[in-house]
Amino acid sequence: MFQGSRKWLASLVLGATLALPAGAQAPATPTPGGTLNMIAQPEPPMLMVGLNTQGPTLYVGGQIYESLLTYGTDLKPLPSLAKSWEVSDDGLTYTFHLQEGVKWHDGQPFSADDVVFTGESFLTEAHPRWRLIHSTYVESVTAPDPNTVVFKLKTPFSAFINAFELSSFPIIPKHLYEGTDYRTNPANQTPVGTGPFKLQEWKRGSYIHLVKNPEYWKKDRPYLDELYFRIIPDAASRAVAFEQGTVDVLRGGDVEGFEVQRLAELPGVQSTTAGWEYYSPLAFMPMDLRKPPFDNKLVRQAVMHAIDRDFIAQSIMFGQAKAATGPIASTTKYYTADTPTYPFDIEKAMALIKESGVDLKANPIEIMPLPYGPQWERLVEYVRQQLDQVGFATTIKAVDAGGWSQAMSDLDFNMSVNFTYQYGDPALGVARHYLSNNIIKGTPYGNNGGYVNPKVDELFAKAAQATDEATAAAAYTEVQKILVDDVPVIWLFELQNTTLMHDKVHDLVRTGIGLNEVMDEAWISK
Amino acid sequence: MDTVRFILVRLAKAVLVILGVAVMNFVLIHLAPGDPAAVMAGEAGAGDEKFIAQLRAQFGLDQPLPVQLWTYISGILRGDLGYSYRNQVPVAELIASRLPATLLLTGCAFVVSLVIGVGAGVLAAWRRGKLTDTAIMTGALVFYATPLFWVGLMAVLLFSIRLGWLPAFDMETVGAGFTGWARVKDIAAHLVLPVLTLGLFSAAVYARLTRASMLEVMSLDFVKTARAKGVPQARIIRRHVLRNAMLPIFTFASLQAGQLVGGAVLTETVFGWPGIGRLMFDALLQRDYPVLLGVFLTTAVVVVVVNLITDLLYRVVDPRIGATA
Numbered sequence: 019m020f021q022g023s024r025k026w027l028a029s030l031v032l033g034a035t036l037a038l039p040a041g042a043q044a045p046a047t048p049t050p051g052g053t054l055n056m057i058a059q060p061e062p063p064m065l066m067v068g069l070n071t072q073g074p075t076l077y078v079g080g081q082i083y084e085s086l087l088t089y090g091t092d093l094k095p096l097p098s099l100a101k102s103w104e105v106s107d108d109g110l111t112y113t114f115h116l117q118e119g120v121k122w123h124d125g126q127p128f129s130a131d132d133v134v135f136t137g138e139s140f141l142t143e144a145h146p147r148w149r150l151i152h153s154t155y156v157e158s159v160t161a162p163d164p165n166t167v168v169f170k171l172k173t174p175f176s177a178f179i180n181a182f183e184l185s186s187f188p189i190i191p192k193h194l195y196e197g198t199d200y201r202t203n204p205a206n207q208t209p210v211g212t213g214p215f216k217l218q219e220w221k222r223g224s225y226i227h228l229v230k231n232p233e234y235w236k237k238d239r240p241y242l243d244e245l246y247f248r249i250i251p252d253a254a255s256r257a258v259a260f261e262q263g264t265v266d267v268l269r270g271g272d273v274e275g276f277e278v279q280r281l282a283e284l285p286g287v288q289s290t291t292a293g294w295e296y297y298s299p300l301a302f303m304p305m306d307l308r309k310p311p312f313d314n315k316l317v318r319q320a321v322m323h324a325i326d327r328d329f330i331a332q333s334i335m336f337g338q339a340k341a342a343t344g345p346i347a348s349t350t351k352y353y354t355a356d357t358p359t360y361p362f363d364i365e366k367a368m369a370l371i372k373e374s375g376v377d378l379k380a381n382p383i384e385i386m387p388l389p390y391g392p393q394w395e396r397l398v399e400y401v402r403q404q405l406d407q408v409g410f411a412t413t414i415k416a417v418d419a420g421g422w423s424q425a426m427s428d429l430d431f432n433m434s435v436n437f438t439y440q441y442g443d444p445a446l447g448v449a450r451h452y453l454s455n456n457i458i459k460g461t462p463y464g465n466n467g468g469y470v471n472p473k474v475d476e477l478f479a480k481a482a483q484a485t486d487e488a489t490a491a492a493a494y495t496e497v498q499k500i501l502v503d504d505v506p507v508i509w510l511f512e513l514q515n516t517t518l519m520h521d522k523v524h525d526l527v528r529t530g531i532g533l534n535e536v537m538d539e540a541w542i543s544k
Numbered sequence: 545m546d547t548v549r550f551i552l553v554r555l556a557k558a559v560l561v562i563l564g565v566a567v568m569n570f571v572l573i574h575l576a577p578g579d580p581a582a583v584m585a586g587e588a589g590a591g592d593e594k595f596i597a598q599l600r601a602q603f604g605l606d607q608p609l610p611v612q613l614w615t616y617i618s619g620i621l622r623g624d625l626g627y628s629y630r631n632q633v634p635v636a637e638l639i640a641s642r643l644p645a646t647l648l649l650t651g652c653a654f655v656v657s658l659v660i661g662v663g664a665g666v667l668a669a670w671r672r673g674k675l676t677d678t679a680i681m682t683g684a685l686v687f688y689a690t691p692l693f694w695v696g697l698m699a700v701l702l703f704s705i706r707l708g709w710l711p712a713f714d715m716e717t718v719g720a721g722f723t724g725w726a727r728v729k730d731i732a733a734h735l736v737l738p739v740l741t742l743g744l745f746s747a748a749v750y751a752r753l754t755r756a757s758m759l760e761v762m763s764l765d766f767v768k769t770a771r772a773k774g775v776p777q778a779r780i781i782r783r784h785v786l787r788n789a790m791l792p793i794f795t796f797a798s799l800q801a802g803q804l805v806g807g808a809v810l811t812e813t814v815f816g817w818p819g820i821g822r823l824m825f826d827a828l829l830q831r832d833y834p835v836l837l838g839v840f841l842t843t844a845v846v847v848v849v850v851n852l853i854t855d856l857l858y859r860v861v862d863p864r865i866g867a868t869a
Binding site: 053055060061063064066070146149201202206207221222223224225227244246248249250251252254255258259261262417418419420421422423424425427458459460461462463 | 576577578579582583584585593595596597602629630631632633638641642645697700704705712713714715718719812813814815816817818819822823826829830831
């Protein structure tokens with residue numbers, strides 16, 4: 019009886035503590051010092067973000083390298099290595115004024131020459147996205163003086179100002195890379211950036227240890243002394259590590275979806291889905307539109323009706339997702355909800371298929387899951403079940419990452435799953451999946467289904483070359499209406515990655531690039 | 545002189561076997577769809593054809609397969625295991641940095657399973673039909689039939705989370721900076737769970753083998769004679785029975801020893817052990833051919849060497865074998 023009441027009392031106290039608003043517990047002033055433990059999952063192959071743009075590489079490398087700009091949760095550009103910038107009225111000239119007194123980790127001064135080298139040489143050779151932007155839009159990158167960089171464009175490109183965060187335009191030290199073979203340069207092993215942390219030790223298979231850069235250009239920053247990125251290959255072990263306090267932060271994808279829900283409810287744990295606005299990953303199913311059954315628009319619309327996207331978001335993704343309505347994520351500025359809708363309706367789906375006159379049994383399809391773990395497999399199993407229900411003849415073809423890339427690149431698939439980052443502007447992350455000039459063999463991230471619509475091409479081009487936001491917005495609204503009616507891919511959901519952290523961690527997620535942001539303002543209470 | 549010739553012949557054969565294994569691995573791996581360039585482009589989230597073609601040229605993947613094979617084999621003959629473009633490190637360096645962790649883990653598991661297994665087997669045979677025997681054999685059956693990863697997870701749940709006695713992952717406490725004995729103790733504590741997880745299966749096999757083999761020998765005439773002569777039971781077990789029951793145990797031990805390098809992928813994954821098994825697994829997923837082939841080759845070399853040592857030891861344990869080899 020006594021014990022029972024004590025337990026009751028304890029839960030009362032606990033409840034009262036939890037009921038306090040989060041701000042009330044947090045001490046107001048940051049305290050310097052301390053170590054932050056995180057997880058790098060999977061272990062990055064290298065930390066040189068100019069050569070590898072995988073999630074873990076950016077997460078760790080983002081503390082070492084910096085870009086000209088970063089973006090707020092509202093996607094507005096914010097200063098980083100550029101302290102201010104101007105865009106000319108014709109939209110052709112972008113001038114960046116750089117921070118002064120910035121040094122590379124090896125003590126060399128950082129200057130506009132490094133930015134020119136990065137934009138004209140390094141990234142044009144080694145970076146998959148910048149080389150495309152550069153060859154399409156950029157005429158020249160020049161440095162009129164050591165603290166100014168000027169980008170001149172061939173045609174206006176409204177998304178250009180959004181292409182300067184870490185994963186798109188990391189600044190590379192010219193003095194270490196000029197005249198070398200970038201990919202085999204030994205400097206890749208000892209990354210030298212301008213960021214608030216330096217690489218101390220990388221014990222492959224165990225951890226990556228970063229330490230404070232005492233000469234960081236921002237005064238009295240960073241607050242933290244050390245960062246550890248632990249390598250823990252098993253998802254269950256990663257959950258244990260967080261629960262035990264071995265690590266302080268879990269990034270989206272570090273643990274399984276059902277664990278996120280459980281861990282978020284533990285006392286002393288805070289969670290947020292903020293910090294993904296710039297990337298806003300959106301999952302969709304590409305289909306081979308060149309042959310039946312998906313060459314028929316009615317069949318594609320039927321698939322949209324046959325799949326319950328809310329069910330997927332809630333039950334398969336464990337609430338870490340939100341149903342998508344079209345090609346552009348609802349967190350992106352040009353999103354419109356004013357498009358055709360496809361409520362979950364099996365009857366309607368069957369009616370559409372009947373109307374299409376397509377013999378589904380004569381055109382069996384293979385669905386290829388995304389090889390990223392059990393949730394993506396469950397997703398495909400659910401889709402298969404729904405499609406079979408409306409008369410499709412389906413099989414699942416499971417592959418590993420290499421097989422998936424190969425099949426998608428060779429355009430050798432019927433239906434698969436993929437997701438795309440928006441990169442703050444539809445011209446950077448969305449258009450590539452629908453433009454007819456992007457139907458190319460050899461990459462899994464183009465217009466793999468083979469969608470061709472001259473009107474869509476025209477509208478995307480018009481939006482990209484607009485010099486004012488209103489023109490771009492109008493074009494994007496129209497293109498969304500056309501696409502959603504045409505259903506070139508099956509849109510599934512917007513991923514809502516959750517960051518979990520223990521209460522002692524403060525100011526970790528501040529901008530739209532979340533944990534890839536430099537952690538110079540993050541601090542921990544003792 | 546005879547032994548020296550035996551070793552030389554076996555060594556020559558071993559080199560051929562290893563080369564054969566290398567060629568076969570190479571061909572098999574290249575049969576799988578997808579190459580490092582495709583995987584890397586996929587991870588980059590973009591990449592036009594030219595970008596991928598450029599990566600292929602850099603990896604040498606644009607060369608005809610026989611040319612690639614020749615480059616690889618001639619490299620091996622020069623002692624060059626290749627370069628992991630993905631990790632930007634020579635393969636030999638990568639393997640050398642991960643091999644000690646695996647050898648420590650599997651080596652400890654080998655010794656522990658041998659000691660526990662043979663000990664339990666001897667005890668069970670000695671106490672045949674008694675409660676001890678039943679208990680040991682039931683335990684052996686359980687560990688024989690239970691999947692490794694499950695044993696590992698349960699052990700973590702009990703000893704790390706519930707009781708908090710032992711660390712659940714890593715090889716040593718990260719950031720603690722222990723040196724000397726403190727470090728040894730720290731690593732030892734981290735070793736307990738993975739070693740038990742990895743070793744219990746083999747221990748179960750040793751226990752069953754030892755017991756069966758001992759009982760067989762115990763029924764032979766010379767044991768009865770010894771007993772009739774009044775030799776003490778403990779001495780009979782040690783000198784007469786165990787020595788003669790050793791061969792099957794020895795055979796299984798040599799098999800286990802052959803897996804010392806490559807056989808710990810699951811355990812290393814569950815316990816976050818920075819070993820070579822995980823290196824191999826990651827390399828496989830990323831189609832990092834040079835690393836994968838390097839690990840396979842290392843494994844093959846270890847297996848061949850262990851076999852050679854085993855054959856030599858057989859001759860020591862049972863001199864009759866030497867005559868026919």
